[in-house]
Amino acid sequence: LKQTLINLVLSNQFTGRQDPHNHLRFLNKVTSMFRHPKVPNTTVKLLLFPFSLEGEARIWLDKEPPRSILTWEDLVSKFINQFFPPSKTTYLRNEITNFLQKSNETFNEVWERFKDLFRQCPHHGFSELHQLDTFYNALNPNNHDALDSAAGGNFLDKIPRECLSIIESKSKVRYSRSRVTDVRTNANANLSNSQSNSFDLQQIAAAIEDKLDIRMNRFEKSLIEMKNSLVTPTAPLKAVTEVCVTCGSNHSYNQCPLTRGGNDYPVFHDNIQQFQTAAGGNFIQNRQNQTRPPGFHQPAQKNNNQNHF
Structure with missing residues (x-):
């Protein structure tokens, strides 16, 4: 080997x-x-x-x-x-003899299950015609009519080879249709599930939005309370008294008699009077020491109080 x-x-x-x-x-x-x-x-x-x-x-x-x-x-x-053992063969033979289509079983499914029983029991001893008769009588009325219609009369009047050909043909057609039906069913189920899931998501989103609104309202309220607690009342402002920078009296600089001229002079503070006197002396001294151009003679001051004859 x-x-x-x-x-x-x-x-x-x-x-x-x-x-x-x-x-x-x-x-x-x-x-x-x-x-x-x-x-x-x-x-x-x-x-x-x-x-x-x-x-x-x-x-x-x-x-x-x-x-x-x-x-x-x-x-x-x-x-x-x-x-x-022979006991198992007897059991499978009884299963074949009492074979029936289930209520929710398609034509393709019942035919495959029937063939599986014969594969499990090769020594069943049933003739080919007996197998076809057992299968035909195990079907529901709708499948009876389908086989008779495909045979153009009584299905069992055909020879075994033709009967097997009809069954295999019907099984393939029904299998294809059942697959299409399953696909449509699954598609509808998926659509239904997606709609249900979408509705659930909408509910969840609405609940979250409500919670956010509540929290935002609480947050805004807390901010307002915090702002109010930080603001302190201000004391009323006192009226501003205007003081003259020249003489120190209670009037504006423009209303000061000293700046406007006149014979009425107020009593000055010592420091301001000294400042004014020093400023006047400097001004006169500067005029006397000023260099004049050639040929220029300053006229002598006239004494307004001098008597004219």
């Missing part, structure tokens, strides 16, 4: 809990790809079979008496009887 073939079998070992018929089909498929012109295929399967078992199944094979399995047919018979 080639190591590649052994590794392939080791990747899909039978433990005693799987379907033994499926395991035998797997071995037939694997060995059919590695044919040797001088070695029969059944011999290859006998040599390869022990590598395909593990656990409970391997223990069973090791307990078989020596030379109790001489051919591939002997091995298959013992293997099926051990892991697929």
Whole structure:
């Protein structure tokens, strides 16, 4: 045996809990790809079979008496009887005989479930016509009418090959329609869920907005109270009394008699009088010391009090 073939079998070992018929089909498929012109295929399967078992199944094979399995047919018979006993065959036969379509089951689903029962029980013993009759009578009235309409009369009047062709054709059509229906149903459900989710989001947003309004009102009220607490009342301002900068009396500078001229002089403060006297003396002295242009003679002051003769 080639190591590649052994590794392939080791990747899909039978433990005693799987379907033994499926395991035998797997071995037939694997060995059919590695044919040797001088070695029969059944011999290859006998040599390869022990590598395909593990656990409970391997223990069973090791307990078989020596030379109790001489051919591939002997091995298959013992293997099926051990892991697929007659009681299980009887149970599956009853399941097939009492088979009925479920209320929520589509045509494609009921046909696939019916075929699965026959795959699980290869030794059922039912003829092809008996299988078709069992399936037809297990359907609901709507599917009866659909098969009769496709057959152009009584469905069971057709030969088994034509009946199988009609069933497979109807199964594919119904399967495509059911998928479209499922897609539409899911789309409607998603739309409904999205609308519901949108409504929920709107409610949440409205609740958050209300809470924000309440908090903003409280915040504005707190700011107003804080502002009022910081403002202190101001004392009334006293009337400003205008004082003359020249003489210190209670009148404006423009109304001062000293600046306006006249013979009525107020009594000055000492410092202001001294300032005025010093300023006048400096002014006169400066006029006397002023340098004049050549040929200019200052006229002598006339004494206004001098008597004229």
